[in-house]
Amino acid sequence: MRFPPRSPLRHSRPAGRIAAATTSLTLAAALLSACGAPTRSGADAAAVATTHAEPGTALPLSAPGFMPTSVGNLAVYDTGSAAAGGEVLVLWSSILSDHRIYRSQIQAWRGQHRLIVVDGPGHGASGAAPGPFSMAACAQALAQVLDALGVSQPVVVVGTSWGGLVAGEFALAHPARTRALVMLNTPVSTSPAGPGFAERFVTWGARWMHGTALYRDGVARNFFLDATRAGGGPVIDDFHDHLSRADGPALAVAVRSVLLERQALAPRLQAIQAPVLFIAGRHDKSYPPDSLRSAAATLPRGHFELVDSAHISVVDAPQQTTALIDGFLAALPPLR
Numbered sequence: 001m002r003f004p005p006r007s008p009l010r011h012s013r014p015a016g017r018i019a020a021a022t023t024s025l026t027l028a029a030a031l032l033s034a035c036g037a038p039t040r041s042g043a044d045a046a047a048v049a050t051t052h053a054e055p056g057t058a059l060p061l062s063a064p065g066f067m068p069t070s071v072g073n074l075a076v077y078d079t080g081s082a083a084a085g086g087e088v089l090v091l092w093s094s095i096l097s098d099h100r101i102y103r104s105q106i107q108a109w110r111g112q113h114r115l116i117v118v119d120g121p122g123h124g125a126s127g128a129a130p131g132p133f134s135m136a137a138c139a140q141a142l143a144q145v146l147d148a149l150g151v152s153q154p155v156v157v158v159g160t161s162w163g164g165l166v167a168g169e170f171a172l173a174h175p176a177r178t179r180a181l182v183m184l185n186t187p188v189s190t191s192p193a194g195p196g197f198a199e200r201f202v203t204w205g206a207r208w209m210h211g212t213a214l215y216r217d218g219v220a221r222n223f224f225l226d227a228t229r230a231g232g233g234p235v236i237d238d239f240h241d242h243l244s245r246a247d248g249p250a251l252a253v254a255v256r257s258v259l260l261e262r263q264a265l266a267p268r269l270q271a272i273q274a275p276v277l278f279i280a281g282r283h284d285k286s287y288p289p290d291s292l293r294s295a296a297a298t299l300p301r302g303h304f305e306l307v308d309s310a311h312i313s314v315v316d317a318p319q320q321t322t323a324l325i326d327g328f329l330a331a332l333p334p335l336r
Helices: 015-029 042-051 099-109 134-150 162-173 198-210 213-224 226-231 234-245 250-260 266-271 290-300 316-332
Strands: 065-069 072-078 088-091 114-118 155-158 177-183 276-281 301-305
Touching: 065 134, 072 134, 088 099, 088 134, 088 162, 088 234, 099 155, 099 234, 099 316, 114 134, 134 162, 155 162, 162 177, 162 213, 162 266, 177 316, 198 213, 213 226, 213 234, 226 234, 266 290, 276 290, 276 316, 290 301, 301 316
Parallel strands: 088 114, 088 155, 155 177, 177 276, 276 301
Antiparallel strands: 065 072, 072 114
């Protein structure tokens, strides 16, 4: 991945500083991946969960449970038992979004599969992480959620961007608990040059600008196709609502952990033995498809699919993406 030069902004006039900030945000948004406030719990967390359902039509999910984990109290939505032959699907979203990016998939899969939908730390109704965290720590938190729910059978982890990184780390740490992975729009590699000014600006913006139209629109331009944004609807409303309501310090810790401090997953992917479906967006400005195509080729049971989307395929191409995942699940061998 190529980054813009790390040159300081030097403008003597306020108008120049504003223009520079706007330009920096545009550059930063083009590099987005996925991806201290007090921990929300009890009545406060339940109130947040309720208000987060307001913009779009209600999802077929009950109120979340709040589970203590190594990365904070996480909001977890569990639809309960699946139909005969159904899977246990665990869904984790990208940074700067919550579980509602999976609106189409939740509506399609509820009743067919058991859905365990997790808001990552600092996102959605979840509380703040106690500090910076690794992707491996998120995977451990996911295992803690499954333990708390009494889930013993192997699960299929479906993750977008940040969620894809969590899925990969989970499979590496818990192979016996991993039935399969779906890694969507996932930044499996990191730049040899390290994080640049753009990523640092986005992290700073998550703390101080997340509720502004400038920041939200900048992220949306990179996450979604122009047609998706122009069409609006519940998912786009939910996206803006999430950022508007986010807790800045908690959000920034999560964004920093994913954008600035994560360990590259690509060198370790070959150790994953479970079937893996990689889905990439043809128009993803942040992470071109070739990295995921190459990753799939290195795995003994890797599959690659390209869809007509930007960075968030489950939103830009919901029917196509859901159908690809359905086909992948149908081809899995029966559970022993």
